[in-house]
C-alpha cells in the first residue's frame with residue numbers, strides 16, 4: 001500500500017481537553033488524497049474542535065496530527081496554511097464595508113482591515129490577481145467583484161468565504177458548515193460549487209444538513225461526545241442504527 005497516498009491527513013488518538021471536558025476524545029482518522037470526507041454528529045459532538053486541532057486554532061492536548069506525512073501537531077496556524085491547509089468558519093469572517101475584490105486582496109495578503117486602510121489598496125501582482133479571479137469564478141462570484149459585501153445575500157457571502165479559502169490554492173480545504181443558515185436555493189448553489197471543485201483537492205466538511213452532506217462526500221466520520229462513533233460510506237450512514245439513535249434521532253427532535 002502506498003503510504004503517501006493513504007495518509008494525506010492522519011489523526012492519531014487526538015484528544016483536545018478544556019478543563020475537565022474532553023471535547024475531542026482519542027479520535028484517530030485517515031483521509032486519502034483527493035477524498036471528500038464529512039464530519040457529522042449532534043451539537044457539541046466536537047466537530048469544530050476537531051477542525052481547530054487539524055488547522056492549529058487549538059493544539060491537541062495529546063495525540064498527533066500528520067499532514068502529508070509531517071507531524072504538524074504543534075505547528076502554528078500560518079505554517080499549516082503555508083503547507084496547504086485552508087478553511088472557512090461557521091460564522092462569516094468578512095469585512096462588510098469592503099468590496100468582494102478588496103476582501104480577496106485581504107485574504108491573499110493576510111492583512112487586517114486596519115492595515116488595509118493605512119496602506120490603501122495594495123495591488124495584487126498578476127499571478128495573485130489570476131488566482132483571485134479563478135477562485136471567484138469557481139465560487140460563482142465572477143460578476144460580483146465590485147459589490148460591497150454588506151449588499152450581498154448571506155448565501156453570496158458564504159460563497160465569498162469559499163473563494164477566499166480557495167485563493168490560497170490549498171491542497172486540503174476544510175469547510176465548517178458551508179450551508180448553515182442558507183435557503184434551499186442557496187444550498188443548491190453551494191453544493192454545486194463544492195461538487196465542481198477539482199477532484200485532487202482533498203475536502204473535509206462539517207455539515208448538519210444530512211441530505212446535502214451525504215450527496216457530496218465519499219466517506220463519513222460520525223462523532224458523538226468527542227468520540228468517533230462510526231466511519232462509513234454515505235449509503236451505510238443512514239442505515240446505521242448507532243447513527244440513527246445518536247444523530248438522526250436528535251436532529252428529528254430539534255426540528
Ligand SMILES: Nc1ncnc2c1ncn2[C@@H]1O[C@H](COP(=O)(O)OP(=O)(O)OP(=O)(O)O)[C@@H](O)[C@H]1O
Pocket residue numbers: 018021023041042043044045046047048049050
Ligand atoms: N474554547 C473552549 N473552551 C471550553 N469548552 C469548549 C471550547 N470550545 C468548545 N468547547 C466545548 O467542547 C464541546 C465540543 O464543541 P464543538 O464546538 O467542537 O462541537 P460541535 O460538534 O462543533 O458542535 P456544533 O454542531 O454545535 O457546532 C462542547 O461541549 C463545547 O461547549
